[in-house]
Amino acid sequence: MKERLDKILAGAGISSRSDVKKLIRAGRVTVNGAAAQSPDMKIERGASTVRIDGAAVNTARYRYFMMNKPSGLLSATEDRKQRTVLDILEGYERNMGLFPVGRLDKDTEGLLLLTNDGEFSHRVISPASGISKVYYARVDGVPDEEDAEAFSRGLVLADGTQCLPAVLEPTGSSACFVTVYEGKYHQVKRMLAAVGKPVLSLKRLSIGGLKLPDDLESGRYRELSEDELCKIFNGN
Numbered sequence: 001m002k003e004r005l006d007k008i009l010a011g012a013g014i015s016s017r018s019d020v021k022k023l024i025r026a027g028r029v030t031v032n033g034a035a036a037q038s039p040d041m042k043i044e045r046g047a048s049t050v051r052i053d054g055a056a057v058n059t060a061r062y063r064y065f066m067m068n069k070p071s072g073l074l075s076a077t078e079d080r081k082q083r084t085v086l087d088i089l090e091g092y093e094r095n096m097g098l099f100p101v102g103r104l105d106k107d108t109e110g111l112l113l114l115t116n117d118g119e120f121s122h123r124v125i126s127p128a129s130g131i132s133k134v135y136y137a138r139v140d141g142v143p144d145e146e147d148a149e150a151f152s153r154g155l156v157l158a159d160g161t162q163c164l165p166a167v168l169e170p171t172g173s174s175a176c177f178v179t180v181y182e183g184k185y186h187q188v189k190r191m192l193a194a195v196g197k198p199v200l201s202l203k204r205l206s207i208g209g210l211k212l213p214d215d216l217e218s219g220r221y222r223e224l225s226e227d228e229l230c231k232i233f234n235g236n
Ligand code: URA
Pocket: 103, 104, 105, 106, 108, 185, 186, 187, 188, 189, 190, 202
């Protein structure tokens, strides 16, 4: 399907639609090597190479990023008082309409996906997809095999909420790995509280087969490769 050039560039986060029009009229945008003639020129995403001042523009409709979320930021698109994960985006990513896929608590760190694809977000979050999320929790107390068994049976939380079976791997110290297949509010904290091991700190390490890369520092983010995107739905 062909779409308007100015719409595609605005959606890619380049600038507002009116500024994009100015760029095109100034002859700074090329499509397949030739200067774009007008903002309403129609092109096929993917089939055309678009450049601004010689720099290639990613014209894909949907974009997928991973962030190593630091503690202290809200998983939200905006908040009147507090900083959100979108506040640390830079450049074009600020204007792409990205939003966090699900939520990590303000004090939780680690792997957070960002996208502008609502359907993708729903698929990742929905318990029906059965996508695993692995967390590393430091806790008060030493989680043991008895706790692991309670997790595997499917815990009932303090308010009566029934959880799906989950995996707790004790480490022999005041920490454990927890794998869940759903995303209830404060889920991991409430599950560990239910077995008397309140959480001191929490970090998400993976979503499906996608692991938080060791070299993605806290507060940094980058676009996912095709391969990484596939891993989310494979290798649970
Ligand atoms: N479970 C929690 O309790 N908090 C998170 O941020 C994620 C999972």
